[in-house]
Amino acid sequence: MKWVELARRLGRDDGAGDPDPHPTLAWLRATSPIFRLPGPGGADSGGHWLITSYDLARQCLNDPRLSFDPRNAAVPQNAPGHTPYVLAKDPPEHTVLRGMVKAAFSPGSVARLRERVAEVCARTVDTFADRERFDLFADYALPIPELVAYEFFGIAPEDRLPLGRATELSLVIALREQYAGGPATDEMHAYVARVADRTSPEADGLVGAALRAAGRGEATQETVLGLLYLLFATGQLSTAPFIAATLTRALQHRPIPSRPTGAQDWRPLINEVLRLDSPVQTSMPRFALQDLILGGERVAKGEAVFISVAAANRDPETFPGPDELRPDRRNQSHLAFGFGVHFCVGAPLARMEAEIAVDTLFRRLPAVRLAVPPDDLVFGWGPLLRCATAVPATATAAD
Numbered sequence: 528m529k530w531v532e533l534a535r536r537l538g539r540d541d542g543a544g545d546p547d548p549h550p551t552l553a554w555l556r557a558t559s560p561i562f563r564l565p566g567p568g569g570a571d572s573g574g575h576w577l578i579t580s581y582d583l584a585r586q587c588l589n590d591p592r593l594s595f596d597p598r599n600a601a602v603p604q605n606a607p608g609h610t611p612y613v614l615a616k617d618p619p620e621h622t623v624l625r626g627m628v629k630a631a632f633s634p635g636s637v638a639r640l641r642e643r644v645a646e647v648c649a650r651t652v653d654t655f656a657d658r659e660r661f662d663l664f665a666d667y668a669l670p671i672p673e674l675v676a677y678e679f680f681g682i683a684p685e686d687r688l689p690l691g692r693a694t695e696l697s698l699v700i701a702l703r704e705q706y707a708g709g710p711a712t713d714e715m716h717a718y719v720a721r722v723a724d725r726t727s728p729e730a731d732g733l734v735g736a737a738l739r740a741a742g743r744g745e746a747t748q749e750t751v752l753g754l755l756y757l758l759f760a761t762g763q764l765s766t767a768p769f770i771a772a773t774l775t776r777a778l779q780h781r782p783i784p785s786r787p788t789g790a791q792d793w794r795p796l797i798n799e800v801l802r803l804d805s806p807v808q809t810s811m812p813r814f815a816l817q818d819l820i821l822g823g824e825r826v827a828k829g830e831a832v833f834i835s836v837a838a839a840n841r842d843p844e845t846f847p848g849p850d851e852l853r854p855d856r857r858n859q860s861h862l863a864f865g866f867g868v869h870f871c872v873g874a875p876l877a878r879m880e881a882e883i884a885v886d887t888l889f890r891r892l893p894a895v896r897l898a899v900p901p902d903d904l905v906f907g908w909g910p911l912l913r914c915a916t917a918v919p920a921t922a923t924a925a926d
């Protein structure tokens with residue numbers, strides 16, 4: 528199945544894409560920075576709160592009175608057997624689980640993968656470089672995280688799924704099955720179990736590291752499988768939108784086009800893209816462990832609190848000119864990777880992928896540019912994620 532068709536089919540069928548959420552989020556932030564939405568079954572079925580201001584968002588992301596664990600929800604959540612959120616626990620249990628994979632995700636371990644990521648990006652550019660027109664989302668941003676995940680996990684070439692299958696399963700799990708279980712969820716669980724079975728605990732990569740932790744008695748085999756499933760099924764989905772956004776913004780704001788791209792430091796642009804185009808728009812829910820007052824509102828025990836990372840990252844009180852791309856901003860403390868104990872464990876890997884992806888593209892195809900006006904890009908995958916689901920581009924000489 529073509530990537531772009533899949534993305535469209537799982538988004539909105541009319542091809543019109545998701546509307547821009549920012550005007551509504553800005554209005555909410557200005558009028559009710561903590562806003563109560565009725566639960567799925569009406570007003571009495573458990574409240575859902577949405578946080579849109581930066582200060583409150585940062586507080587809630589790391590407030591110990593708000594639990595990550597769905598067992599503290601007033602309204603039962605998805606069956607635990609199907610939830611990928613092995614890490615959806617609170618300290619101290621969460622600290623132990625996270626510790627099992629912390630070393631594999633450290634900046635040092637991630638940096639050792641640099642060359643492999645550069646090879647993946649170069650090979651991927653080769654698949655479309657001679658075409659007059661290509662799609663930087665379907666042809667480039669989508670395959671890279673999947674190919675990198677195989678390297679990072681240390682999955683042998685003969686144990687890999689056909690290219691595109693892992694991303695397709697992840698998309699169906701997130702957007703259609705919505706983490707409540709289904710055929711894609713079952714297939715992904717079975718795949719991860721097969722990989723773990725075929726991998727030696729001595730092997731390089733995340734699977735080997737997790738198996739060693741299990742061998743030391745730090746976790747049960749079931750927990751290890753859940754953790755690998757979580758990391759394999761979800762990490763790629765936020766990284767692809769991030770790479771697509773980085774490329775799209777870089778194409779519009781290439782700072783010094785005549786300069787050899789090898790000399791370009793993309794990190795300030797990338798950090799600003801994370802703030803402005805936050806790939807993960809909304810946090811995981813937190814559940815109040817007691818009745819509490821947040822932003823002047825009374826949140827009842829067991830009610831769910833969602834944090835709009837996208838809205839917080841455009842709060843004008845914290846980021847003046849919030850809708851503008853300003854890579855030289857002094858305040859870089861955006862919340863695109865969360866904040867506090869649940870801060871994204873994959874952040875160094877995702878940053879490195881985006882950096883190498885943009886650098887490789889501009890080195891290999893210096894004339895690359897968007898083939899449509901930026902305002903014509905169609906966005907989808909909402910409301911939890913957001914990305915342009917097609918980024919038409921060309922590298923032929925301009926007329």
Ligand code: HEM
Nearest residue numbers: 614762765766769807810811863864865869871872873877
């Ligand atoms: C640009 C790409 C990414 C973005 C924007 C992103 C964003 C986030 C955010 C906002 C959170 C916090 C959620 C919350 O507190 O409710 C988070 C947590 C997490 N992310 Fe990422 N993520 C990205 C890439 C990745 C990758 C590549 C992986 C793994 C391969 C990953 C694995 C995780 C895990 C396991 C957690 C939960 C950590 C915990 O609970 O301790 N993420 N991510």
